[in-house]
Structure formats: structure tokens, C-alpha cells
Amino acid sequence: MPGTVLLLAASPLGRGRLVDAAGVLPVLAAVAPAVLSGTDTANVVELADPLEPQAVLTRLRAAAAAPGPLTVYLTGQLHLDRRQRRPHLALARTTPATVRYTALPWAWIREELRLRSAADTALVVDLHADAETWRYLAGQPLDSGRTTAVYGRVAPPARGRGPAEPVYMKAVATLLRSGHRPPLGELHQHALARAAEQGAGGDLVFSGPGGFAQRPAPQPVVPRPAPQPVVPRPYPPDAVVTAPAAPGDPHAALSEAVRAGRHAEADALAARQEEAAVRAFGPASGEALHWAEVRADLAMFAGDPARSCRAWLAVAGVRLAAGQAPDTPAVEAAVDRAHHQWGSIKDTARARELGPALAELRLRVPGRRRGALENVQRHLRQLQAG
Structure with missing residues (x-):
């Protein structure tokens, strides 16, 4: 089965550029697609200094939904938005004052990859942080999701003038140009x-499943076996889970069932996981919400937007009832996805019902797209008039 590779290099234009992110793309692009992916064949998508976060999200979502292994090579810089103080990947138009609207929330990357298994999903990153973000990361690990294997680093603010070089990613590209891709841990x-x-030096280092970063100094190179996937465990929203997995990772079984078109089987497996999480930890627990979100995505993959919309509405409702703020990324993502799925419902009666x-949720959670509430109200009036 062919793999998918997403090459993403992004940094602001002008004085806000901390790293020459796009400079690494020619070196990566010179590597054979199969070597980038670690598969016999691969499809490669390249994004150089993109402008719009929604455009990046669309490409990332498509890559995450593709069958087969996925590797994302990501070079760029991190900033905090002034409102929520959450990490964002800066894009070409990003300035300190516009991070919330012109940069890609790091939580979106985590959300899009959460249904995939760490056995076939990897992020290779070379990130640079400004001073504010570096201080934030000292006490709040950068979370890339517990079902993604992450390798790379976050570098502190550069001391010299001008943009820094993505030396880690260039080293990765140079090593891969040999035509051989070793296990990612060794690479x-x-x-x-x-x-x-x-x-x-002094970087935060990602090394393996769990999507967290720590501060070890670079060690001598010792070939190591590839890491094991992670096992689902209870966790509160935005927590980091790093436990090694048992061989029977349910995410891998779900991915295989979806690829084979066995959608009912996939939903039944996820339903059992959700029921067990609810019994053990309660409906508002991070584990139960994770599996509720997985089932919402499974409904989308099965071509049932009404069921997917209903599930996302329920997830948003539980999160809000548990005290999460309306502008929390997980709440915004749930309402945005419910909105998207609602717009795909062809059955007028079911669309009118939902x-x-x-609309009530959009009053509380307007999201980042201007006019989202007006769009719902307008479409609902059309449905009711018909």
C-alpha cells in the first residue's frame, strides 16, 4: 500500500521570521518519495510558506484520511496567541498580533491525527520558538497526541541576527538522500x-510515541529498535500520555477496518471502547470523549453526515457542560465539525432536525470563521421554507 508524505515548511514573511523554513524543502524534495515514506511507493504533497490556516488544515486532513502510512515533515516556528496563550504554527502572514487568525493552531494537528495509529503515523519536526513560547514550553509540554510518533526538536530563540537554519531537518534530509531510511528512532x-x-543545543527533543518534548542533551548515536505504539489510557483534556502500548492497539484495528470498508465493525469496536471508558471514568473524561470523537469521525468515513453531526454536537455539549470554555480548541473543533457535517446532509428532514x-451551539461557540452563525441561520431558514 502506498504511503503519504506531507512536506510543510512555514514561517512569516519579513522581520518576524525566526527560521528559514522553506530553505529545507529543496533538500527534502530531492529525496525519493519511497525513502521519505519508508514504503515501496508514496504520494508527496509540498506546502511552502502557505498563507491560510484553513488551506493547511484541508491538506492535512486529506493526508490523514489517506490509506497507508503517513509521514509529516514539518519545519517552522511556534508562537502563542494573545487570547488563549496556546501554541500555533506561524504561517506567511502571521504577526504577533494576528496569531489567532493567521497561524495554524497546534491543537489542529493533534486533532487531525488522533484517529490514526502510531504504528503508521509519524511527525518529523524542526521547530523554533520565540522567547514567550519558549518560556511557556518550559512548563507546558507541546502535545502532539498520544497516537502519533514524533521525532525532532524545538529550538530556543536564536541569539544571532537573521533567521536561524533548520539544521535538524537538513540533517534528516541529507541522511535520507543516501537512499536508505532507517527506523525513525535511529534516523x-x-x-x-x-x-x-x-x-x-539546549533544544526540547521529541523522541517516540506520545507527542511530548523533553530537554535531554544530544546523546551519542546508538541504533535502537523502533518504538512501540501507545495504548489508550485515561487522561484529562490537553494532558500528555506517554505509556507504551500493548500489541493490540485498537486504533490500528480501527484504521484497518475503515480502509477495508468495514464501517459497522469499526463503529462497534469504538463503541465498546467508549462504553468501557464511560463506566470506568465517566462521560466527561478525556478517554470517553476521545472515543466519542473517534465515533464521530467513523460516521463521516461511513458516509453518514447526520450521525457524525449528531455525535459532534454531543461531544461539544459534554465539553461545555464539564466547564470547558467556548473558545477552547477542542470545543471549537467539535462545533466546526458538526457544522461541516450538517452542511453535507442531503436528507432535508434530518438536516432540519439538527x-x-x-444554531444554539453557534451562539455560544462562534468559532474562528466569520459569519458561521449567520450561515447556520440562513441555511436553516431555507430548510424550513422548503
């Missing part, structure tokens, strides 16, 4: 060692 250690030779609940 990562070699790249860290080469980056250290060029003066990199419309008022969505």
Missing part, C-alpha cells in the same frame, strides 16, 4: 548528532 539520533556538530441544536 532521529543521527540527525540530532549532526545538528549538535553545527552548534545546536439545525436548531447547531
